[in-house]
Amino acid sequence: GENVEQHPSTLSVQEGDSAVIKCTYSDSASNYFPWYKQELGKRPQLIIDIRSNVGEKKDQRIAVTLNKTAKHFSLHITETQPEDSAVYFCAAKGPSQGAQKLVFGQGTRLTINP
Amino acid sequence: DTGVSQDPRHKITKRGQNVTFRCDPISEHNRLYWYRQTLGQGPEFLTYFQNEAQLEKSRLLSDRFSAERPKGSFSTLEIQRTEQGDSAMYLCASSPGTGGLLPPLHFGNGTRLTVT
Numbered sequence: 001g002e003n004v005e006q007h008p009s010t011l012s013v014q015e016g017d018s019a020v021i022k023c024t025y026s027d028s029a030s031n032y033f034p035w036y037k038q039e040l041g042k043r044p045q046l047i048i049d050i051r052s053n054v055g056e057k058k059d060q061r062i063a064v065t066l067n068k069t070a071k072h073f074s075l076h077i078t079e080t081q082p083e084d085s086a087v088y089f090c091a092a093k094g095p096s097q098g099a100q101k102l103v104f105g106q107g108t109r110l111t112i113n114p
Numbered sequence: 115d116t117g118v119s120q121d122p123r124h125k126i127t128k129r130g131q132n133v134t135f136r137c138d139p140i141s142e143h144n145r146l147y148w149y150r151q152t153l154g155q156g157p158e159f160l161t162y163f164q165n166e167a168q169l170e171k172s173r174l175l176s177d178r179f180s181a182e183r184p185k186g187s188f189s190t191l192e193i194q195r196t197e198q199g200d201s202a203m204y205l206c207a208s209s210p211g212t213g214g215l216l217p218p219l220h221f222g223n224g225t226r227l228t229v230t
Contacts (some may be wrong), residue, residue, distance in 0.1 A: 006156075032216050043118075043205070043221040044157065089156045093216050100145065100170060100216055104156030 002027040004092050006105025014113050019080055021108045023090035024072040032093040033066060033073045034102070039086045047088075048075070077110075085112045116140060118222035120206050126228045127196055134192045135225045139208030146189050147219060148181055149205040150174065157205055163189060196229045203227075 003026040013019045025033075034049035050057045050064045050073065057064050063076040077084055087109050091102040119138040127133050139146050144165050149157035160179070162170040165186035175181075178196075183189040193200055203226050207219040 004156075034218065036221075043223045045221070046218045049218060091156070100147070100162045100164075101159035101172070102157075102216070102219070103159070107154070107156050 002103040025092040120222040137206030143208035147207040151203040
């Protein structure tokens with residue numbers, strides 16, 4: 001089955017700098033890759049997602065890139081702000097018509113230092 | 115708030131007791147999912163419903179776990195004979211749509227279970 005590895009487990013950056021979180025997946029046929037942000041004690045919230053037919057997607061300060069050949073995808077946050085501090089999870093979904101489960105990475109705790 | 119609602123928010127129980135959690139999805143969503151999240155880990159898939167049909171179950175869902183969605187609206191997750199290893203946050207999510215394409219999941223705030 002699908003396996004998702006996420007790095008780093010913790011990341012600390014200065015406010016205004018960029019942050020990059022990377023994930024690798026094992027199933028080359030996976031076709032959907034969302035990123036979730038989870039603040040302490042709150043629900044995971046989708047911040048951006050990408051499907052396998054595109055290589056990059058951007059939404060304001062957040063971007064995701066996908067390299068299908070290398071089976072990895074990355075989250076890029078530019079001009080970081082204190083409210084970006086949270087745990088970020090990547091996930092992947094397999095291509096099976098019936099399969100609806102997401103496999104999540106272990107999470108990255110991002111801290112933005114003022 | 116028209117998001118996914120879960121009840122209770124917290125549940126403390128003694129080992130061996132049965133517990134039941136409820137999830138009310140976003141009203142127009144026909145897909146409902148249960149995930150489990152332990153401290154410091156990402157959510158792990160447990161099961162998935164499309165309307166009232168339970169279409170997928172994880173191997174994590176032992177015979178002590180059962181989930182229902184009788185009318186295709188709210189869902190319940192029951193754990194029988196709880197064990198300390200069942201302590202976790204149980205997350206419910208919902209999404210619209212049909213077919214193979216997975217729409218974005220909307221998570222609830224979860225039910226935190228502590229088994230003593």
